[in-house]
Amino acid sequence: MSGAARLDVTAHLEALRRYARVLTRNGSEADDLVQGALLRALEKRASFRDGADLRVWLMSILHNHHIDRLRSTSAATARETAWADLAPGFAPPAGEHAVRLEQLRAAVLTLPEDQREALHLVAIEGLSVAEAADVLSVPPGTVMSRVGRARAALRRWEDGGTARLSSIRLVGGADDAT
Incomplete structure (x- = not known):
């Protein structure tokens, strides 16, 4: 088997993770970056x-993958900002509910994209965890984790706000007793 067909990257994993940590300043994002870079390396092993x-080849792939992710994130943020600024295409409810729904909408929009996507698919669209996992192309456990983190973030937001989310039940999970 030629060197291009079989690349032993295990000796370089720690160096890749260290570099990814410098680029992202976040452990879990660094792990995701390394995983994505290794996937690209596997796909491009013939090159x-x-x-x-x-090591240099892998670091280059990692760096380029990071730049691609930054560009993608920047573009997604611009799209999300433009979307959030649009007026809703429905008649807004009257009174307290209108204010409460706007507060909840703003809180949901502050969630990280991966959590917001998973929460929307499970809580709003009513998909099962397995169905949401298929849509997002991630394992079901990842969807459950993302939904759990999103719900926890909304609970923290709720605890810091003046109004309670007790009247809003997220589909697919148990609400805290209040």
Whole structure:
């Protein structure tokens, strides 16, 4: 088997993670970045030249993957901001409910994208965890984790706000007793 067909990256994992941590300043994001870079390296293994420095090649892929993610995030943020600024395409409810729904909408929009997506699919669209996992192309446990973190963030927001979310039940999970 040629060097391009079999790349032993295990010796370089710690260096990749350290570099990813410097780029992202976040452990879980660094792990995601390394995983994505290793996937790209696997897909592009035929482009690795025998005799080249594997560590440098992997670091280059990691760096380029990071830049691609930054660009993608920037574009997604711009799209989300534009969407959030649009007036709703429905008649707003009257009174307290209108204010409460706007507060909840703003709180949901502050969630990280991955949590917001998972929460929307499970709580709003009513998909099962398995169905949401298929839509997002992630394991069901990841969907459950993202929904759990989103719910916890909304509870923290609720505790810090003047109004309670007790009248709003997120589908697919038990609400705290109040």
